[in-house]
Amino acid sequence: MLLDLHCHSTYSDGTLSPKQLIKKAKNLGIKMFSITDHDTINAQKEAIEYSRKLNLKYVPGVEINAEFPTLMDILGYGIDINNDYLNFILETIYNKRIERNRIMIELLKKEGFKIDIEDLEGMSLSTIGRPHIARILLKKGYGTSVSQIIESYLTRGKKCYIERFKFSPKKTIKTIKKSGGLAVLAHPRKLRLSNVQLESLVNELKDYGLDGIECFHYSSDPHYTNFLIDLARKNGLLVTAGSDFHGLNKPFVSLGVYVEDFVIQDTINYFITYYYKKY
Numbered sequence: 001m002l003l004d005l006h007c008h009s010t011y012s013d014g015t016l017s018p019k020q021l022i023k024k025a026k027n028l029g030i031k032m033f034s035i036t037d038h039d040t041i042n043a044q045k046e047a048i049e050y051s052r053k054l055n056l057k058y059v060p061g062v063e064i065n066a067e068f069p070t071l072m073d074i075l076g077y078g079i080d081i082n083n084d085y086l087n088f089i090l091e092t093i094y095n096k097r098i099e100r101n102r103i104m105i106e107l108l109k110k111e112g113f114k115i116d117i118e119d120l121e122g123m124s125l126s127t128i129g130r131p132h133i134a135r136i137l138l139k140k141g142y143g144t145s146v147s148q149i150i151e152s153y154l155t156r157g158k159k160c161y162i163e164r165f166k167f168s169p170k171k172t173i174k175t176i177k178k179s180g181g182l183a184v185l186a187h188p189r190k191l192r193l194s195n196v197q198l199e200s201l202v203n204e205l206k207d208y209g210l211d212g213i214e215c216f217h218y219s220s221d222p223h224y225t226n227f228l229i230d231l232a233r234k235n236g237l238l239v240t241a242g243s244d245f246h247g248l249n250k251p252f253v254s255l256g257v258y259v260e261d262f263v264i265q266d267t268i269n270y271f272i273t274y275y276y277k278k279y
Contacts, residue, residue: 001260001268002258003031003268004241004245005241006061006244008035008037008038009035010043012039013246013249015246016247022054023050023054031268032058032271033059036075037127040062041086061079064089066167066168067168067169068166072191074172074185075214076176077240078182078271079179094127097127101128102117104130107162120136130154170208176209183210184238185212187217187244199231202235211237212238213237214240215240239267240267241264
């Protein structure tokens with residue numbers, strides 16, 4: 001089965017609009033799809049309506065960055081996009097992100113870069129961050145690529161980097177659950193934990209309401225994917241799959257993930273029931 005439950009649109013750091021993503025997914029023969037923009041659900045209304053028009057099974061989604069020593073993202077599926085609590089949490093993250101951008105731009109200016117917060121205000125995006133700042137600098141003639149600028153100035157340990165505001169994993173999962181959604185741990189390999197440490201973390205997250213693990217992702221080799229599948233099954237969690245497609249911002253990643261039906265069937269059955277019940 002070809003599906004994709006993790007990708008990003010122009011509402012965060014992807015380069016395709018929600019309609020372009022859904023059309024591409026339909027043309028590829030993807031059976032179930034979700035756009036999971038970082039810390040925003042502004043693409044969801046458009047995505048729900050257009051996927052219905054193209055008869056593509058669509059699950060509303062979001063990816064929320066949680067507080068952790070390394071990168072922890074929690075995916076939310078089947079969320080109620082009108083839920084007050086979810087929208088309050090995402091608005092809080094958005095406001096903190098704007099504040100962070102202002103501080104990083106001031107630090108860049110102190111380093112001699114000609115950039116102002118007004119350069120960002122023209123962007124009609126919901127989630128503006130380091131890639132967008134780096135793209136502006138690249139257009140102004142600084143650096144050789146977006147990634148080079150980020151690695152030189154806007155990553156942890158560099159002069160112009162400011163840590164992002166995040167809620168705890170417990171509150172992040174609570175937010176997803178309060179909005180009627182399913183909480184899934186994204187790309188566990190990026191946590192940089194040993195297998196034993198990850199098992200311990202999954203047990204902790206289960207206590208908070210974790211529903212699944214993203215077992216299929218480009219960061220996982222087949223051996224690690226099998227370990228994640230076994231870990232999910234041992235804990236009674238759903239197995240999910242996502243490309244983490246960002247368009248031209250991750251040109252090495254293609255939309256769609258092939259998964260053998262029997263591996264993902266419980267998740268598909270659950271999501272189909274969930275999808276038809278809510279949408």
